[in-house]
Amino acid sequence: MTYALRIGRTEIAYELRRSATASERRITVTPGHVEVLALSTDDDDDIAGFLDRKRKWLFDTVREMDRAIGGRHVVPRFMTGSKIPYRGRKMPLTVRRSDGERIEIAYRNGFLVDLPAWAGTDADRLVASELKLWLKQRARREVKQIAAAYGRRFGLAPRSIRVGDFATGWGSCGVEGNILVNWHMIFAPRRVLEYVVAHEMAHLRVRSHGPEFWSFLSSIYPAWESAKQWLDSHETTLSAEFLTVSSGSMKDDE
Structure with missing residues (x-):
């Protein structure tokens, strides 16, 4: 389901997804999309409290994504929408900002990279390095x-x-x-x-x-x-x- 979180005068839409297998709550941000992963046992207060603790991180990350889209002509190549060669084909890359602590890579008909907050402005080099290691x-x-x-x-x-x-x-x-x-x-x-x-x-x-x-x-x-x-x-x-x-x-x- 889609909800909205107001931070100052900014309203951020997000998709709420519950998981019975997740061990912790998580937020991932891609251009134009925010997903909040909640535990299946969470009630509305649990989710609201989690989002309140993540307000600043979420606001800064969404703003960073918006700036990247606005300056796409100077955005590094290892970003959402890039193509990575793999097994004779070029597979899509999706880079998300995550509130997790580690860089994580998954492959599901394309590469999905979750970058933690500490990645900062060095994201392009980190994605390239982690993808090379994975490959x-x-x-x-x-x-x-x-x-x-x-x-x-x-x-x-x-x-x-x-x-x-x-x-x-x-x-x-x-x-x-x-x-x-x-x-x-x-x-x-x-x-x-x-x-x-x-x-x-x-x-x-x-x-x-x-x-x-x-x-x-x-x-x-x-x-x-x-x-x-x-x-x-x-x-x-x-x-x-x-x-x-x-x-x-x-x-x-x-």
Whole structure:
């Protein structure tokens, strides 16, 4: 339900949502929208008292959002409405101001970042940093899952699996069986990420790129050619720095 809170001569509309699973009350602010999350056990006095304690924070945050919208031409790129490359598509970013204590990131058909009050004017850098960390962690998790599946199915046992930054290239397999995958592969469709992991896993069996290697790769990942074609055609955007990629021209996967 929608309500309004008057602070001085300013009236702030907000949506009230109750939750049976929430452990604490919370306010989130996005451009043009305020949501108040209340406990299912709260009565009107509980909610009114909570809002009264948050009056100054809410007023200042809404005013900050209004200023950002008014000066949109100078607003940093990591803001609501930006597009973040992920799995071959550009997904929407929503940045909200929250009265919580920690930066929180969720993914639900797009990225949702909750920024606490202490983020201040450094919000753009913080959002970029936290998103990069989230994407690296997701890349690490998916690479290890794919490698484990190939290891079980085809008896391939790398000495280690790591995800990191590459100056060039998408993956490597050292002579001792240590596999390293570029974290930027999280920007590619999963089938392309799987190709890179399968490619490096295949080197555990065949070191060279001769006919024997491609024959073995075909036996463990038959769709490698189309995945390689996608990677070859997107390599210039995919290998760019994160800040550049985030505002670049990477195409959606078709």
